[in-house]
Amino acid sequence: MKLSMRKWHRGMATLAATTCAVVGLSQVASSAANTITLTEEDYFNTPGQISALAAYNRQFEAAHPGVTIKRQYVPFANLDTKLLTQAAGQDLPNLMAVDNPFVPTMISTGLTVALSDLKGFSTKGYYPAVIKEGFFNGKYYSYPVAGANSIALIYNIPMLRAAHVSPPRTWAQLVSAAKALTTKQHYGIALTCEPAEDTTWQWEPFFWSNGGSFAKISGAPGVQALSLWKQLVSDGSASKACLNWSQTPAASSQFMAGKAAMMVNGPWNFPTLNLQHWYYGKQFGIVPVPVRVPGQHVVVPLGGEDWMISNTGGNAAEQLAFEYIQGMQTPAKELQLAKLFGYLPAKISVAQTYLKQAGPEWKVYIDQTLYAHPRTLGLGVKYPKVSQAVWTAIQAALSGSQTVKGALATAQRQIDSVLKS
């Protein structure tokens, strides 16, 4: 028995050794002389975005012999987690296209390069809100990817005409227009209230334009802005099903299927709209998100991604990665990328050229960029937690589990503790 046990052990040891050997063989040495591979991670998945990046990568590789760009697609919902995991392993990709609310978190890992320390960095000509997304402790850590984006009120022209309603500019007009536009076939407006960041983002223009600030969310601007949404739902002008709707594609599909006469949404919908023969000025029109009282500035949040460079790849890779993203900041490239991405250019002068070339449907979006807010302004790494408190409050108020005031008071307590920490 003893002897056979020993044999048994020996068998297991051989097995373990074989497994290790197999595993070892799978590692392939990939470092050849004079070649360098830059790894890049992003979540871009529209045909325009994919082809824009592929073309730029080819061009960059041709201009830099020996350089290979390896692009890795990561699902949108998972890129943040993945980057943090990679940061924990000190194995970040050389280049990352980071969703802008997450930029401060990436800076806080200490593993990203301050671009303003590198030669050739400049903030000249950028919309302040766009370039400030990567600003921390006196340094800039990012450049925008293909510009930025924001949201406005998109409406169905034939439906408004049939109801004899003009596009709403104020909250009072919005409430009455939405009511008049609600029929048996469709709702007045499609709201987005799923438990996620896009709900907070959709509510921000109402809240911020009304003078709100997240540090004092339970104050009058917040109560008024949330009461507006609550009223749209309780009037029956907005479907209660919005508690499960994302901005794109859930709310946007409701609009395109003719189930809602209005929606708050962004320019990334243009390709899909045109594909279904919806054209600006004929089938759909755009106005800024309505404000409570006439004269208030529309303050929208800015969406979009920022290029960041990790410092885990060594100096040569960092320099090359910087050249990669700098090459995208020339006016010509910016125009081209913004068009393919469906974004707004990040520089004021380029945006003016863009407006002439891309069409009038961009006007509202471009005009409001000057007054836009980066979502992380004053909140930095705390933004995601604050945003969660906000969308939870919106859900609670619209589902009726809490009153508007009660929901905002809960959110205020959560935000207070986040801000104190």
Add this chain to the structure above:
Amino acid sequence: MSRVQRSRALRGLCTLAAAGALVIVLFPVYAVVVGFFESTQTLFSGTYYWLPHAPTLDNYRTVVDAQSANVLTSLIVGVGTALLSLVVAVPAAYALSKYRLRLTVVLVSSLLVCQIVPSIVLATSLFVVFHWTHLLNSYPGLIIADGTYAIPFAILVLRAFFFSLPNEVMQAARVDGASEWQTFRRIVVPLARSAVITVAVFAFLNGWGDFIFALTVLNGSGIQPITLGIYTYLGNYSTDWGAVMASAAFAMVPAGVLLVVAQRYIATGLTAGSVKG
């Protein structure tokens, strides 16, 4: 009501309940099949069509080229996970049930604890370890990661089964001069066939359906299982639900075929341990 009548009524009720449960469980599968033929616009139109409304093969065309390689990757990972689990779990379970080791209690309880740890926590630490050992971006890496769940489960199920094997069988083999290894290979493993197939199927499904480990361990190496592939169509700015449904339908086929083939063994395998024990 006589006893016969009552039992007949009871049987009818049970059948009804089972049918009800089946409808609930199978509805997502049905929805995927319908979604396969629908355009994303129809899927979001707000009306649910029980049969494809304006059927189209566009979704199929979108995913067939893009996802076929991913299905193959998933197969490799699934089969790899199943093999790795068997290689480790069958001997381990045998040893834990038939030999008196001082550490048995500790080992078995740690196998249970293993399964409590959420995979995202494990994934983060595995990423660091794999980074050191250069296992990132490789099939072995992903298979080992998937094995972290499949193996403990397989050991526990097999161990329960091995308890039910009478010791006399092994003793008889030894009397006939078989070595410990021979007894294991020639007598024990063949007797445990259904249990082994059962855990192999579960391990396969573990590797097949894994998302978190694949997401963490793979970086632009060209290896991409179907679970990640589906996410190609779910984005921040556009989501193609029709393509998501089509990919899901694709992903169901191999796993479905495998389950149907292995079904007979799974039933026996799962009950064997408990009934005879």
